[in-house]
Amino acid sequence: MTDLFWDLSISHFLALAAVLFAIGVVGALMRKNALIVLMSVELMLNSANLTLLAFARQHHDVKAHALAMLVIAVAAAEAAIGLAIVVGVFRSTRHANVDRLTTLRH
Amino acid sequence: MDSLLLATAQAANVTTAPGKAQVLFFWLFALLAVGGSAFMITRRNAVAAVMSLVGTILAVAALYVMLLAHFLAVIQVLVYAGAIMVLFIFVIMLLNKEEDEPWALRGLLGKGVAGLGLAYLVARMVSVLWSVGTRVGEEPWSVEQMQSFGSTRDVGRVLFSTYLFPFEAVSIVLLIAVVGALVLARPMAKREGK
Numbered sequence: 001m002t003d004l005f006w007d008l009s010i011s012h013f014l015a016l017a018a019v020l021f022a023i024g025v026v027g028a029l030m031r032k033n034a035l036i037v038l039m040s041v042e043l044m045l046n047s048a049n050l051t052l053l054a055f056a057r058q059h060h061d062v063k064a065h066a067l068a069m070l071v072i073a074v075a076a077a078e079a080a081i082g083l084a085i086v087v088g089v090f091r092s093t094r095h096a097n098v099d100r101l102t103t104l105r106h
Numbered sequence: 107m108d109s110l111l112l113a114t115a116q117a118a119n120v121t122t123a124p125g126k127a128q129v130l131f132f133w134l135f136a137l138l139a140v141g142g143s144a145f146m147i148t149r150r151n152a153v154a155a156v157m158s159l160v161g162t163i164l165a166v167a168a169l170y171v172m173l174l175a176h177f178l179a180v181i182q183v184l185v186y187a188g189a190i191m192v193l194f195i196f197v198i199m200l201l202n203k204e205e206d207e208p209w210a211l212r213g214l215l216g217k218g219v220a221g222l223g224l225a226y227l228v229a230r231m232v233s234v235l236w237s238v239g240t241r242v243g244e245e246p247w248s249v250e251q252m253q254s255f256g257s258t259r260d261v262g263r264v265l266f267s268t269y270l271f272p273f274e275a276v277s278i279v280l281l282i283a284v285v286g287a288l289v290l291a292r293p294m295a296k297r298e299g300k
Binding site: 005006008009010011012013014015016017018019022023024026027029030033035036038040042043046047049050053054056058060062063065066067068070072073074075076077078079080081083084085086087088090091 | 162174217232273277
């Protein structure tokens with residue numbers, strides 16, 4: 001147990017990223033507020049980046065840093081579009097509850 | 107902390123095993139990240155959720171520094187904690203409405219099955235990732251390598267040579283996102299009037 005604590009390995013970072021990703025999945029599936037669902041998606045992208053950078057350090061490969069940079073840019077684009085959609089939905093329905101948005105279900 | 111690591115590496119001229127302080131900082135930031143994200147998905151108030159996500163993102167940026175990704179840590183703080191979170195705050199300001207019941211509890215059976223599946227998936231994922239098992243600092247890093255790895259110059263060199271096309275493509279994605287956000291967020295009446 002003390003070895004697990006003191007012997008810091010790449011696996012520690014990877015396991016932490018997996019836990020953060022799982023928390024993001026739970027948030028995206030279980031919350032009703034569209035904003036919090038979007039924030040959970042951002043958290044999942046962040047944990048994916050953490051995995052990339054951990055492997056980059058393990059393999060001495062700076063290419064993953066470029067990929068992580070592109071992921072951050074795509075996340076920014078996703079946040080802008082997602083929030084615009086939330087605002088648009090709120091305008092027409094007066095709420096941002098993903099469970100009540102069932103127009104496409106019927 | 108990294109300069110400290112470098113100093114010890116230079117003194118000993120060997121590998122850079124993490125000191126006790128670095129390990130303690132890892133656990134501190136890991137705790138902050140997990141706690142902040144757990145706080146985020148349980149808050150009823152959206153502003154509190156955004157603030158805890160900011161804390162999570164700052165903790166993850168600190169972990170990036172531990173992985174020698176200095177440039178990306180700065181970008182993370184600027185883009186996430188700066189720009190994206192301000193965007194979230196603005197949208198919350200536009201549609202501030204507390205939820206009556208924050209958790210989507212309909213179809214609890216299906217979600218229970220999904221939760222079990224998720225727990226299984228995470229357990230398998232962690233066990234696979236755990237088998238990677240390289241110790242931090244076990245790899246033989248020369249001091250020069252450690253100084254240049256993850257620096258703006260190194261990342262920029264890769265980004266503007268090997269990944270030049272994805273870089274340009276992502277800039278077009280950002281342009282489309284800007285235009286799309288403007289079109290989507292324009293008032294309804296104006297769009298129908300045209």
